Amino acid sequence: MDAIIMDGQSLRAGSVACVQNIAHPVSLARQVMEKTDHTMIVGEGANLFAKELGIPQVPTDQLVTDIARQQWEEYNKYKRAVNELFDSQLGHDTVGAVAVDSEGNVACATSTGGITAKRVGRVGDSPVIGCGAYADNESAAVSCTGHGEAIMSVTLARTVSFNMEQGASAQAAADKSIAYMKNRVDGTGGVIVVSGEGETGVSFNTRRMPWAVVRDGTVRFGMNPGENFQKECPKD
Numbered sequence: 001m002d003a004i005i006m007d008g009q010s011l012r013a014g015s016v017a018c019v020q021n022i023a024h025p026v027s028l029a030r031q032v033m034e035k036t037d038h039t040m041i042v043g044e045g046a047n048l049f050a051k052e053l054g055i056p057q058v059p060t061d062q063l064v065t066d067i068a069r070q071q072w073e074e075y076n077k078y079k080r081a082v083n084e085l086f087d088s089q090l091g092h093d094t095v096g097a098v099a100v101d102s103e104g105n106v107a108c109a110t111s112t113g114g115i116t117a118k119r120v121g122r123v124g125d126s127p128v129i130g131c132g133a134y135a136d137n138e139s140a141a142v143s144c145t146g147h148g149e150a151i152m153s154v155t156l157a158r159t160v161s162f163n164m165e166q167g168a169s170a171q172a173a174a175d176k177s178i179a180y181m182k183n184r185v186d187g188t189g190g191v192i193v194v195s196g197e198g199e200t201g202v203s204f205n206t207r208r209m210p211w212a213v214v215r216d217g218t219v220r221f222g223m224n225p226g227e228n229f230q231k232e233c234p235k236d
């Protein structure tokens with residue numbers, strides 16, 4: 001599993017990659033950011049760091065869902081998984097979040113199990129700063145999902161924030177960056193964005209991407225292209 005967290009005020013980030021049997025890799029990534037002098041710790045080193053912090057190991061069967069196991073048995077070739085899974089109705093397992101506070105501080109986090117049938121040791125975009133996530137108070141916080149190799153080729157999260165530095169709105173920057181990835185490397189994926197002013201953007205060229213924006217007690221959400229539902233957040 002791979003995860004990253006980034007603080008847009010200090011530009012500090014923490015990430016872990018190829019970490020095994022940890023329930024919440026993004027919490028371990030946060031510890032990398034807050035408790036070490038490093039940005040990224042991988043593999044055995046990440047597990048050793050977790051042990052040092054007293055974070056318990058979770059047995060593999062508690063982390064692998066039946067659906068994930070079925071997909072793994074069916075999509076035994078990585079290329080097939082990339083070509084078909086992102087274009088299917090099935091969910092993929094990356095989770096991303098972006099946030100802004102009342103003072104305009106932005107932050108982001110991304111966590112993933114990667115892509116079905118990846119090689120042992122393969123690291124995708126998610127834990128790589130500027131690829132699977134980026135946060136800078138001077139532009140925006142961005143979290144990405146999709147084909148990691150394509151996302152890394154175009155440093156997708158940083159491309160969104162760069163487009164905002166050039167004056168694009170959060171939505172325009174998100175759309176432009178996804179289109180750029182499609183045109184340059186035929187990549188599929190999606191991004192969520194929030195600026196320091198609280199402007200949001202959501203864009204994807206996969207068949208679906210579940211997303212939600214919570215603001216002032218209201219949640220907007222969607223999953224299929226063009227969807228934008230709205231309802232009040234539950235009070236408790």
Ligand SMILES: NC(=O)C[C@H](N)C(=O)O
Nearest residue numbers: 092094114124145146148
């Ligand atoms: N579903 C995903 O977003 C996968 C992730 N971007 C990776 O390539 O590892």
